[in-house]
Amino acid sequence: MDKFSYALVKCAVEVFGCRGPVWETGSYRVEGQEEYGDLRTLFPGVEYVGCDIRQGPLVDRIEDITALSGGDASVGTLISLNTLEHVFGIWKGFAEIARVVSDDGMAILNVPFYFKVHDYPGDYWRITPEGMAEATEAFPWRIVGSVGWETTPTTVFSVGFKKAPDDLEEKFGRFIARLEKEGPERPGPWKILKARLGYHTLGKRPFRNILHAGDVRAHLVTP
DSSP: OOHHHHHHHHHHHHHHOOOSSEEEETOOOOTTOTTTOOGGGGSTTSOEEEEESSOOTTOOEEOOTTSOSSOTTOEEEEEEESOGGGOTTHHHHHHHHHHHEEEEEEEEEEEESSOOOOOSSOOOOOOOHHHHHHHTTTSSEEEEEEEEETTEEEEEEEEEESSOOTTHHHHHHHHHHHHHHHSSOOOOHHHHHHHHHHHHHHOSTTTHHHHTTTOEEEEEEOO
16 A cells, blocks of 8 residues: 555545445555555445455455455445556456446556566566556446656556446546645655756656656546
């Protein structure tokens, strides 16, 4: 869990509301994630189920995202943050997400793109914004976006709906405005200054991810 992932869920719920029950796949929290670790506080009074393939902090139920135990259209809001890159059968994971989300439900997903290889149980995939748009096509109305420099974004995300929310275009604008304000991890002024100096003296490539860390790009996909 990181600041952007938490803000992604928070802004989506504030703008679009939510349906229960809420399932979070990949809910296991490692040490050091306490500040942004628990999403349950964003869903007061709503049934919330933390799911992961291993038992641990914030895990209520052992689940395999490629074979979820929920029935068809049984989940109101499904959240999967920084998880699908660890799923070797990733297409099965996307299919299961689409299967269990209700017709009036919402799926909130993100994956890292420009990030180190990391653990548990392995790190198999990176998905571009175009890839995310294709992988979530079971949600005819969906927001697809990225954070960071355009060609090496740090994160790719999607918020998908099987049924279009009322005033979707207006809500899309509000959602992105909030996400731009609350989401990205922006470097401090000293780091920015050093990056600008390096940008002009050593070349753009090593420093553009720092200078563009707060950029949020997103578009609305409709049928």
